[in-house]
Amino acid sequence: MANKIFLLLLPLILSFSSSTSPSDSLSKGSSLSVENPNDVLTSPSGIFSAGFFPVGDNAYCFTIWFSKPFCDGNCTTVWMANRDQPVNGKQSSLSLLKSGNLVLTDAGRFTVWSTNTFSQSTVNLQLNDNGNLILYDLEASVILWKSFDFPTDTLLPEQPLIKDKKLVSSRSQSNFSSGFFKLYFDNDNVLRLLYDGPETSSIYWPDPELMSWEAGRSTYNSSRIAVFDSLGNFSSTDDFTSMSADNGVGIQRRLKIDFDGNLRLYSREDGRDTWVVSWQALSQPCRIHGTCGPNSYCSYVPDFGRKCSCLQGFKLNDHTDWSLGCETEFNLSCSKNDSGFLQLTNLEFFGYDYGFYPNYTLEMCEDLCLQTCGCKGFQFKFIKHDYPSNIPYCFLKTVLLNGHHSPNFEGDLYLKVQKSSLNSGTPAEEFRLDCSGAVVTQLGRRYAESHENGTIKAILWFVCAAGVVELFGVLLVWCFLIRNQNHTGASKQGYFFIDTGFRKFTHSELKKATRGFSEEIGRGGGGIVYKGILPDGRVAAIKQLNEANQGEAEFRAEVSIIGKLNHMHLIEMWGYCAEGKHRLLVYHYMEHGSLADKLSSDALDCEKRFDIAVGTARGLAYLHEECLEWVLHCDIKPRNILLGYNYQAKLSDFGLSRQLKRESQAGSSFSRIRGTRGYMAPEWVMNLPITSKVDVFSYGMVLLEMVTGMNPTEDMQNRGLVTWLREKMKEDNATDSWIEKMVDRNLKGKYDKDIGKMEILVRVALKCVNDDKDARPTMGEVVQMLLHHENGSVSI
Ligand SMILES: *[C@@H]1O[C@H](CO)[C@@H](O)[C@H](O)[C@H]1NC(C)=O
Ligand SMILES: *[C@@H]1O[C@H](CO)[C@@H](O)[C@H](O)[C@H]1NC(C)=O
Ligand SMILES: *[C@@H]1O[C@H](CO)[C@@H](O)[C@H](O)[C@H]1NC(C)=O
Ligand SMILES: *[C@@H]1O[C@H](CO)[C@@H](O)[C@H](O)[C@H]1NC(C)=O
Numbered sequence: 001m002a003n004k005i006f007l008l009l010l011p012l013i014l015s016f017s018s019s020t021s022p023s024d025s026l027s028k029g030s031s032l033s034v035e036n037p038n039d040v041l042t043s044p045s046g047i048f049s050a051g052f053f054p055v056g057d058n059a060y061c062f063t064i065w066f067s068k069p070f071c072d073g074n075c076t077t078v079w080m081a082n083r084d085q086p087v088n089g090k091q092s093s094l095s096l097l098k099s100g101n102l103v104l105t106d107a108g109r110f111t112v113w114s115t116n117t118f119s120q121s122t123v124n125l126q127l128n129d130n131g132n133l134i135l136y137d138l139e140a141s142v143i144l145w146k147s148f149d150f151p152t153d154t155l156l157p158e159q160p161l162i163k164d165k166k167l168v169s170s171r172s173q174s175n176f177s178s179g180f181f182k183l184y185f186d187n188d189n190v191l192r193l194l195y196d197g198p199e200t201s202s203i204y205w206p207d208p209e210l211m212s213w214e215a216g217r218s219t220y221n222s223s224r225i226a227v228f229d230s231l232g233n234f235s236s237t238d239d240f241t242s243m244s245a246d247n248g249v250g251i252q253r254r255l256k257i258d259f260d261g262n263l264r265l266y267s268r269e270d271g272r273d274t275w276v277v278s279w280q281a282l283s284q285p286c287r288i289h290g291t292c293g294p295n296s297y298c299s300y301v302p303d304f305g306r307k308c309s310c311l312q313g314f315k316l317n318d319h320t321d322w323s324l325g326c327e328t329e330f331n332l333s334c335s336k337n338d339s340g341f342l343q344l345t346n347l348e349f350f351g352y353d354y355g356f357y358p359n360y361t362l363e364m365c366e367d368l369c370l371q372t373c374g375c376k377g378f379q380f381k382f383i384k385h386d387y388p389s390n391i392p393y394c395f396l397k398t399v400l401l402n403g404h405h406s407p408n409f410e411g412d413l414y415l416k417v418q419k420s421s422l423n424s425g426t427p428a429e430e431f432r433l434d435c436s437g438a439v440v441t442q443l444g445r446r447y448a449e450s451h452e453n454g455t456i457k458a459i460l461w462f463v464c465a466a467g468v469v470e471l472f473g474v475l476l477v478w479c480f481l482i483r484n485q486n487h488t489g490a491s492k493q494g495y496f497f498i499d500t501g502f503r504k505f506t507h508s509e510l511k512k513a514t515r516g517f518s519e520e521i522g523r524g525g526g527g528i529v530y531k532g533i534l535p536d537g538r539v540a541a542i543k544q545l546n547e548a549n550q551g552e553a554e555f556r557a558e559v560s561i562i563g564k565l566n567h568m569h570l571i572e573m574w575g576y577c578a579e580g581k582h583r584l585l586v587y588h589y590m591e592h593g594s595l596a597d598k599l600s601s602d603a604l605d606c607e608k609r610f611d612i613a614v615g616t617a618r619g620l621a622y623l624h625e626e627c628l629e630w631v632l633h634c635d636i637k638p639r640n641i642l643l644g645y646n647y648q649a650k651l652s653d654f655g656l657s658r659q660l661k662r663e664s665q666a667g668s669s670f671s672r673i674r675g676t677r678g679y680m681a682p683e684w685v686m687n688l689p690i691t692s693k694v695d696v697f698s699y700g701m702v703l704l705e706m707v708t709g710m711n712p713t714e715d716m717q718n719r720g721l722v723t724w725l726r727e728k729m730k731e732d733n734a735t736d737s738w739i740e741k742m743v744d745r746n747l748k749g750k751y752d753k754d755i756g757k758m759e760i761l762v763r764v765a766l767k768c769v770n771d772d773k774d775a776r777p778t779m780g781e782v783v784q785m786l787l788h789h790e791n792g793s794v795s796i
């Protein structure tokens with residue numbers, strides 16, 4: 001009987017003893033209570049403590065903090081178990097169950113966090129002097145779980161950040177829940193900082209204007225480990241290294257991704273409770289993306305730091321949070337008559353270009369923006385060129401993000417505004433943050449009386465967590481960079497592309513979308529294309545790649561190239577699926593199929609053919625010139641030119657394409673011949689250097705096919721077609737009737753007024769199919785020739 005009473009009292013006795021003196025470990029069956037301030041685990045020499053830490057009104061997180069030299073109500077936290085789900089100040093506890101599972105219980109009822117461990121032998125939870133909280137199986141002497149494997153926003157010395165783990169910033173200085181800035185290893189093995197906001201995401205470190213190797217990073221080591229040592233040297237397997245300003249042993253340090261998005265190494269001042277920054281990733285705070293939301297821009301004010309401002313005519317969305325940006329109070333009408341442009345100097349909105357237009361004058365750019373209903377403005381600047389001088393570039397914007405005002409930026413933003421407001425000349429309003437909103441708000445904590453079902457809650461929590469994991473898994477941002485060969489200051493401004501909601505699909509989702517892969521709409525070397533309807537109602541073309549090895553290479557080429565690009569003349573990729581053996585790509589569905597299909601029926605008049613030629617040339621010019629010969633398509637042919645509902649041309653099938661390495665820009669060797677017979681440039685066969693001019697050649701063959709209707713793979717060898725055309729032109733030049741003889745029979749009688757356009761196509765095509773690659777024009781020049789000689793009267 002006495003024994004029984006003792007057993008009943010045991011937990012009480014235990015909790016009493018633990019409440020009198022801080023313990024250094026927790027054994028099976030015991031727990032730490034939120035209600036007892038002395039329920040704290042302390043490391044052997046007292047450097048770290050772990051316990052319940054207040055994060056709000058009646059809200060606590062199980063936390064590890066620095067407790068030595070001292071921490072006086074202002075402790076420096078290094079880890080949290082439940083940062084996104086604080087627990088109640090009553091009846092919450094951390095318990096090491098008999099099963100070996102360590103669980104955090106909210107208000108005596110709901111499990112908000114657990115280690116999911118299991119062991120029947122003796123288990124012990126202890127905090128080490130390096131800040132690592134470890135769950136040991138004492139009999140088997142194995143570590144069941146350790147906090148170093150699950151970092152939150154801080155790394156401690158020798159704590160590695162590894163593949164698939166991330167440091168995630170807090171929301172604010174006072175709100176410890178997960179924020180939007182992340183340090184992680186990207187798919188290419190490079191350690192990066194990412195702003196991953198609710199609406200948009202973009203990488204800001206290393207400098208997104210630079211290719212990895214230019215930023216001193218290597219991509220070859222896939223072990224993906226970043227760690228800082230006891231000397232304060234931070235190094236990562238992508239060759240990144242840095243050294244703390246106070247390099248040496250014996251100093252407490254921590255590496256933290258701060259709520260402002262910067263990554264900083266802090267060192268403790270000797271024996272004091274203050275930390276100094278001994279290294280930081282970014283020295284220009286306005287380079288951090290996401291801080292000033294849409295339609296606002298960041299500027300640096302000495303002695304104050306960075307500051308956000310709304311664009312003229314816009315109002316701050318939320319007076320407590322700049323990251324939500326600014327909005328207009330009126331909607332811009334799409335009518336050209338009502339809109340004008342406001343010039344804002346030295347203002348840059350980085351990335352998210354809707355379109356890119358080299359050698360466009362201000363008027364041309366304004367016109368383009370007025371014609372594009374969603375256009376909010378454009379970035380206009382001169383980029384240095386070899387010949388004859390700097391040329392103007394036009395970057396259309398449908399969203400204004402990553403705004404940055406800097407006197408060093410030599411370019412202007414032209415903001416589309418209502419004509420009426422242009423004349424009124426009202427200055428931009430200044431907005432100040434309402435700091436009262438920044439105070440910690442009371443959390444709606446639940447007590448055990450609540451009727452909520454714990455199991456449902458746990459399931460919801462799990463679903464939520466799974467969702468977050470999924471989000472992490474999919475790389476949301478694909479940045480792609482333009483480079484200028486001259487490396488001038490002005491030309492160093494890079495641009496990257498809109499995040500179009502690119503995502504990973506499961507195989508079953510796609511199976512459902514295509515109703516079991518029932519409606520085949522195309523078939524090519526790489527695989528079969530099906531029509532499908534995505535869960536959100538969008539109509540998609542879903543390409544199932546062959547399972548052969550080539551399928552894998554093609555898949556990677558497509559995802560890595562087209563997934564990064566967004567241009568109105570390139571096919572839009574919405575996502576992919578890589579599950580087991582399945583490799584699928586999901587694209588925007590093109591209503592009118594491929595140019596090849598349309599050429600064989602007589603659906604295309606001269607006007608449409610000409611527009612398709614211009615669109616295709618624009619798409620290619622964008623690939624070659626924005627990327628400066630970095631991306632070659634390598635398989636331009638009518639089957640790979642798709643037509644949207646209004647016959648807008650979009651390039652597709654990047655499976656054979658290739659990004660040229662910068663060093664080998666003069667020409668690159670390819671391991672195998674790529675392309676389709678009939679459209680292939682002679683360089684392939686003659687083993688000459690491969691440059692963007694191979695695409696120019698293929699484009700020329702496509703133009704000839706569009707005019708003559710003759711398929712170079714069937715009707716004649718491509719040489720034959722070209723020679724035949726050249727001869728015809730020579731024969732009939734005097735009479736000007738040559739063009740009528742060669743035009744597609746499907747066009748007979750329909751081309752009278754547009755005959756000039758067909759003539760231009762032939763003239764341009766013959767330049768493109770020159771055997772000497774240096775005599776062929778660039779795609780940019782092709783666009784110019786097509787646009788500036790539309791009536792055919794000007795000789796080329
Ligand atoms: C806590 O630390 C912050 C930053 O080091 C400091 O600004 C603040 O005054 C401290 N508060 C207290 C109560 O010591
Ligand atoms: C990758 O980095 C790890 C850790 O630094 C190193 O041990 C390994 O040898 C590296 N691998 C290669 C291929 O260099
Ligand atoms: C760490 O920093 C020291 C300077 O104190 C430097 O000499 C050393 O090479 C660095 N070690 C590593 C591994 O980078
Ligand atoms: C602007 O357009 C949006 C969406 O089309 C609409 O919800 C909103 O009410 C409009 N605002 C004004 C002021 O017309």
Ligand SMILES: *[C@@H]1O[C@H](CO)[C@@H](O)[C@H](O)[C@H]1NC(C)=O
Binds near residue numbers: 335336337
């Ligand atoms: C725009 O202005 C022109 C000339 O003033 C006028 O002819 C045209 O009807 C206007 N268009 C609209 C949509 O208001």
Ligand SMILES: *[C@@H]1O[C@H](CO)[C@@H](O)[C@H](O)[C@H]1NC(C)=O
Binds near residue numbers: 387
């Ligand atoms: C830009 O366009 C003008 C005329 O439109 C042309 O004369 C000039 O050569 C072009 N420059 C380049 C570099 O293409």
Ligand SMILES: *[C@@H]1O[C@H](CO)[C@@H](O)[C@H](O)[C@H]1NC(C)=O
Binds near residue numbers: 057171175176440
């Ligand atoms: C912290 O921020 C999150 C997200 O905005 C919010 O849901 C939560 O209530 C905030 N917590 C505190 C203590 O203010």
